[in-house]
Amino acid sequence: MQAPPPGALAPRASQFVPRLLIGVALALTAIFVVVPMAYIFHRAFAEGWRLFAANVLEPNTLHAIGLTALVAVLVLPVNIAFGIASAWLIARFTFPGRKLLLTLIEIPFSISPIIAGICYLLLYGRQGLIGPWLIAHDMQILFALPGIVMVTLFVTAPFVMREVLPLMQAQGSEQEQAALTLGASGWQVFRRVTLPNIRWALLYGAVLCGARAVGEFGGVSVVSGNIRGQTNTLPLQIELLFNDLNVTGAFAAATMLTLIALVVLVMKTLMEMRRG
Amino acid sequence: MSITIRNLTRRFGQTEVLRGIDLEIRSGELVALLGPSGSGKTTLLKIIAGLDWPDAGQLTVSNEDWLAKKAQERRTGFVFQHYALFPHMNVRENIAFGLRVLPAAQRPAEADIAGRVAKLLHFLQIDALAYRFPAELSGGQRQRVALGRALAIDPEVLLLDEPFGALDAQVRRDLRRWLREVHDATGSTTIFVTHDQEEAFELADRVVVMGAGRIEQIGRPDEIYDNPATPFVARFLGLTVELPVVVRGGRIEAEGLDISALTLPAHPDGPATLFLRPADIGLVPDPRGSYRVTELSSTGALLRLRLEGPADCSIEVETPRRLGQNLAVGQTVLLRPEAGQIFQQAAPRAIAHAA
Ligand SMILES: Nc1ncnc2c1ncn2[C@@H]1O[C@H](COP(=O)(O)OP(=O)(O)OP(=O)(O)O)[C@@H](O)[C@H]1O
Numbered sequence: 076m077q078a079p080p081p082g083a084l085a086p087r088a089s090q091f092v093p094r095l096l097i098g099v100a101l102a103l104t105a106i107f108v109v110v111p112m113a114y115i116f117h118r119a120f121a122e123g124w125r126l127f128a129a130n131v132l133e134p135n136t137l138h139a140i141g142l143t144a145l146v147a148v149l150v151l152p153v154n155i156a157f158g159i160a161s162a163w164l165i166a167r168f169t170f171p172g173r174k175l176l177l178t179l180i181e182i183p184f185s186i187s188p189i190i191a192g193i194c195y196l197l198l199y200g201r202q203g204l205i206g207p208w209l210i211a212h213d214m215q216i217l218f219a220l221p222g223i224v225m226v227t228l229f230v231t232a233p234f235v236m237r238e239v240l241p242l243m244q245a246q247g248s249e250q251e252q253a254a255l256t257l258g259a260s261g262w263q264v265f266r267r268v269t270l271p272n273i274r275w276a277l278l279y280g281a282v283l284c285g286a287r288a289v290g291e292f293g294g295v296s297v298v299s300g301n302i303r304g305q306t307n308t309l310p311l312q313i314e315l316l317f318n319d320l321n322v323t324g325a326f327a328a329a330t331m332l333t334l335i336a337l338v339v340l341v342m343k344t345l346m347e348m349r350r351g
Numbered sequence: 352m353s354i355t356i357r358n359l360t361r362r363f364g365q366t367e368v369l370r371g372i373d374l375e376i377r378s379g380e381l382v383a384l385l386g387p388s389g390s391g392k393t394t395l396l397k398i399i400a401g402l403d404w405p406d407a408g409q410l411t412v413s414n415e416d417w418l419a420k421k422a423q424e425r426r427t428g429f430v431f432q433h434y435a436l437f438p439h440m441n442v443r444e445n446i447a448f449g450l451r452v453l454p455a456a457q458r459p460a461e462a463d464i465a466g467r468v469a470k471l472l473h474f475l476q477i478d479a480l481a482y483r484f485p486a487e488l489s490g491g492q493r494q495r496v497a498l499g500r501a502l503a504i505d506p507e508v509l510l511l512d513e514p515f516g517a518l519d520a521q522v523r524r525d526l527r528r529w530l531r532e533v534h535d536a537t538g539s540t541t542i543f544v545t546h547d548q549e550e551a552f553e554l555a556d557r558v559v560v561m562g563a564g565r566i567e568q569i570g571r572p573d574e575i576y577d578n579p580a581t582p583f584v585a586r587f588l589g590l591t592v593e594l595p596v597v598v599r600g601g602r603i604e605a606e607g608l609d610i611s612a613l614t615l616p617a618h619p620d621g622p623a624t625l626f627l628r629p630a631d632i633g634l635v636p637d638p639r640g641s642y643r644v645t646e647l648s649s650t651g652a653l654l655r656l657r658l659e660g661p662a663d664c665s666i667e668v669e670t671p672r673r674l675g676q677n678l679a680v681g682q683t684v685l686l687r688p689e690a691g692q693i694f695q696q697a698a699p700r701a702i703a704h705a706a
Pocket residue numbers: 363368386387388389390391392393394395546
């Protein structure tokens with residue numbers, strides 16, 4: 076909701092400072108964001124459509140795209156469920172350790188993902204705490220899909236909760252209580268009263284979570300083991316191609332990631348417009 | 352549905368919010384829970400609705416143990432102080448909510464729901480608002496919608512938490528009369544919470560006065576108004592003038608007091624406290640009077656006076672302005688109370704009088 080514009084008699088401020096600031100902001104955005112992004116596309120297509128297509132369809136890159144999508148698809152529902160549940164718990168109940176829980180869930184915001192990766196290595200690795208037990212039971216977590224998913228879950232844990240919590244706190248519990256007295260079951264209360272209130276925040280958090288899951292590099296690079304065509308996600312594949320001096324290949328893969336980012340950006344903007 | 356409450360207790364951590372509530376409400380009665388802020392009115396109402404649970408005690412409704420029932424099964428109509436309407440549903444959808452969430456076997460057909468909602472909208476005089484959203488309604492309109500939503504499930508027990516708390520005086524008076532009509536038309540057993548005594552007395556069959564988690568008095572409005580049972584009730588009902596007196600041989604004695612107009616029930620001999628409403632005290636200018644006027648101000652209809660009496664006692668009284676035209680600052684007067692209540696020894700209260 077926007078404040079209405081002031082009436083015609085409102086005093087007119089000087090336009091110089093705002094214009095200067097807008098100009099500076101635009102210039103910086105161009106230098107730091109637009110030019111590099113445009114360059115990615117330029118390089119990717121520099122040697123023509125055919126080569127671009129060949130690079131994207133290269134089996135290892137294609138596999139990396141598929142793996143990245145799979146990780147996102149696995150991580151998203153878990154984090155949506157976790158985010159709603161934890162936000163609900165924190166918004167509706169007072170219990171010992173509530174503040175602590177909030178802090179714990181937000182830790183991934185402040186910890187470098189690579190530290191998460193190393194923790195997993197120390198826990199599940201060959202010499203790790205429960206690594207030998209896992210090996211004895213023939214369970215592979217590190218250097219395989221489970222490890223990648225787990226690290227990504229860790230890194231993206233706060234996104235949904237953080238978006239949903241403020242709305243739940245603002246809504247309070249009276250609407251839910253009213254629904255209860257009207258005979259609604261727990262699920263009906265959630266479905267018809269709680270969820271509609273948080274739906275845009277939830278979608279927004281999910282989009283952010285998805286974008287992060289797709290782009291995660293540091294944590295995943297530690298636990299994935301960088302096996303080409305097996306455990307390389309798209310960001311890892313890009314780095315690998317780049318180190319191979321296959322610049323066009325790297326840029327082609329990078330365009331895929333950038334496209335995803337652009338789609339997310341558009342969705343995010345649309346949602347912010349909806350949310351007002 | 353008759354409601355029986357026995358020895359109900361509720362604690363939040365260390366604080367006892369309800370300390371043994373005993374209450375009996377007859378079927379079809381309209382009862383007001385009256386009490387100051389924090390006295391536990393909302394807590395009691397929520398326990399009856401199943402939104403909160405006591406630590407001890409019993410709650411029986413029509414011979415059924417309601418503490419064994421969840422809120423959904425009790426089907427009480429609950430109206431929240433701040434309405435708690437569902438903001439993403441329009442007025443019709445809000446009112447239809449309780450019907451839509453019924454299990455498929457009991458849920459009326461969509462046309463029946465629409466008909467029922469239309470009837471309620473008409474009954475509540477809000478037909479024109481059917482497709483508005485809560486954010487587009489005034490406070491009084493929201494209140495009506497909230498009541499409509501509660502009535503849609505045909506509740507036999509209707510609970511309202513300060514239903515008119517957030518509205519202006521005129522709207523309050525209109526809705527009050529209207530709530531009485533709604534109650535009479537639906538035949539439900541109704542409990543409403545208020546801290547406005549005028550509202551409680553005008554609307555209710557019986558008034559329950561609560562203070563600090565206890566029931567101080569239960570009775571018909573006039574009964575409570577004329578005979579407050581405890582010093583707490585007396586103060587809460589505006590008997591704010593407290594005078595120390597001595598009862599001797601059944602007669603009240605106090606300096607500067609003419610009690611010839613006062614009829615009180617018999618009281619045992621000894622020191623006591625006389626509770627009076629500021630407007631129930633006649634002022635007779637008298638050079639031998641022991642109360643002296645120290646301040647005098649007018650509110651238009653009333654004169655408000657501060658009097659200083661024996662033993663540094665200072666009291667505030669009111670009198671219709673046209674009766675007080677012969678009063679002036681510095682004058683001495685005799686007090687002639689016309690109604691009041693006497694209690695053995697009231698716990699002192701800060702603003703009552705500086706003794
Ligand atoms: N969830 C809670 N946790 C802790 N204390 C509570 C809780 N709910 C109520 N209380 C306390 O219980 C006491 C009674 O509260 P309640 O809401 O029943 O009062 P009330 O009579 O409805 O007051 P008001 O007129 O201000 O609404 C208050 O002192 C309040 O602080």
